[in-house]
Amino acid sequence: MANSAKPDAMGTFNRLTLLLSASLAFAASAAHAQQSPPPAPAPTAEADAAAADDETQSDEIVVLAQPGDQIRIDRRTYTLRDDATAQSTNMFDVLGRIPSVSVSPAGDVTLLGADNVVIQINGQPVPGQNLEQVLRGLPGANVERIEVITNPSAQYSAAASGGIINIITRQRFDSGLSGNFQVSADTLGGYHVGIAPNWSNGPWSLSGQIGIYSGGQESDLARERRDIPGGALTTEDGVREMEWDGWYASRLQAGYNPNERTRMSLAYDTGQHNFGLTQSSTLSDALGPVSSRLSQTSNTGDQNELTFNFQRNGDQPRELFKLDINVSEYINSSGNLYTITPAGPGAISQYQTRSETEMRAAGLTADFERPLSGENFLTYGLSADTTSQDIVNRLDTLAGAGPPDYQATLQGDEQTLAGYLTYQFDTGDWTWLPGLRSETYRREVISGGLETDTTDSRLFPSIHIRRALTPALNIDLSYTSRIQRPGIQQLDPALRFTDSGRAQSGNPDLEPTTTDAYEANLIYQRNGASYSVTFFDRISDDIVSQFTDVNPDGVIVTSPVNAGTSEQRGLQVLLRGPIGERWRYSLSGNVLNREFDVLTSGGGITRRNEIEYGGLAQLDWRDPDQNAVGADQLQFELRFNGPRYGIQTEIDPFFMANLTWRRRVSERLFAVFMVHDIFNSTDQISQIVTDDYYERTEYSAAGTRARIALTYQFGSGPQRPPQDQGPGGPPIPGGGP
16 A cells, blocks of 8 residues: 655745745735735535526626636636637637647647646546547537636545546526527538527426537648667658547436425436548658558547436535436447558558457545535535446458567456545635545556556645735635546557557556646736736656657557656736727736656656747627627637647647637527638647657648538527626636636
């Protein structure tokens, strides 16, 4: 059994003190010379429910002041309400518009620069191998709000080492039948057709989202490789074609609210998400073409999930009991066919691989909130989760020479039992939220006739602190302890080919990564404008990074390894507000210094220090009365990301520009036209450098994509408030802090 985590208490105190000093120095010039009022109490459970109802009555990504969505002491909520861009696209494309979130051209999601982000839908994690496909099958128009938790408190699983993004789908409680029907198509051959009906009568309600989708893109491939030192340079040029399609029936939910204090629901999510890739290329050296290569990949993911929720509000504000029970099954099947044809004499080589993964999971969570004296309250709960995975990998040579044939199986079972306690209280002008989480984790793995059984028990402390410096200026400080345990597939040593001659494998010797995370936030809100500055510092031990080497069979293999210690220190700035009656802006930028250990092929360790940066700029114009037929809204968006670094890798910078026009064609019909990647600028460029190997790969941008979407609202659809109304001033595109 591993020892309980023991963070350095003095080091934690010193870092919080430094963050507080820097934040107060920054705030001094902005603070008003007046007595600071006590911080507003956290919303009651009834207020949260009312806010959820209110959120169906507006139409953009905003954060509202009280009442409604707001910055809570440990999270931020961004309400997605028929945003112009969301109307014409899916959640995979929408995620990159949310402050603090970055999505690379390769589909990697980071939160304040951190990897290992947990993406949830209605509180349930989405398996990583199906993440992009599941998000592409979730229309932004059917999402109610997004919770962004950059430094999760003890209430949340300690495994969320990179933070949590929780996507909450729309629910309406209007009496009778309502909902929307949407159809969209784009110039690259993609389409989506979906319907989201809702019905309620008395205490009963029924709702769901059903649809089909398809899409694709094509990119040029340019790659060069060289063995170090003095090896011959080889080049590879070709074309990559990707296609995806699927269907979904999500949040098929029956709800029963027998009285104002009790709510319960049973929801079923199902769907199938398919992905295909064909890549053809020519490999050449200094003398000319060597061979032509063809890779054909198909992947299918099937999802089935059943969730029961029960909530009971007590007699007092913040008196609450919640019970969540979830059972799910994900089945992922993939196949690859590789064909290598020599340019001159020689036999054709052809081999195929198959991978089957079946994951079954069940979880139970019980949460309690109890009010104490004054505005103080206690939150505590228990959770039990179990996951079982069966993985089968196989390679068969069909013609000529190829990698050695194999068939490998792996069975893995994980169980986590956790309990937590947080206590929110006030001392003068300060609000405190300390917490402690206890987790006992057990993992059993059977592979190649060998069996391992690992048990790990740890304590994870957290603390969040809030101080209202003026009515408009707040400061939040936080520290959390987290862990990233390797997934079962990361432990699987079997090869999973991703291209001709290159593969990925797991590492059965991986150790978990532990992280101490510190944050300080300054938030200023006044007259509909909001500004915030976030300082963060994350220190991780036994970080997991990808390591590339060439095995004895000549296959280029990338596998995860523990690579020492990493520290990320950074700053994020958010600025947003109105410009007159019709214009609004939203600007965000972040920069971080990443310092990490680098493994060499000889087993040595060196230290590397790199700067990473990124940002998002949005400009919005709209007619003041969005309820009027013919009302228009225009949005321009520019995203940029600097280079990103790993122990052997570097990803080049990129930028993307998008334009969206939304018009209310009639009382119930909305049209959206969007141009995605206007300048065709999202090239995906990366390089790998080891002591004995160099590789640079470039996939060109897929091309400018124009999309048109029509949404028809039936029943009692939502109305958008006039531009100068709404709590806390006019809503601001792109979210508010």
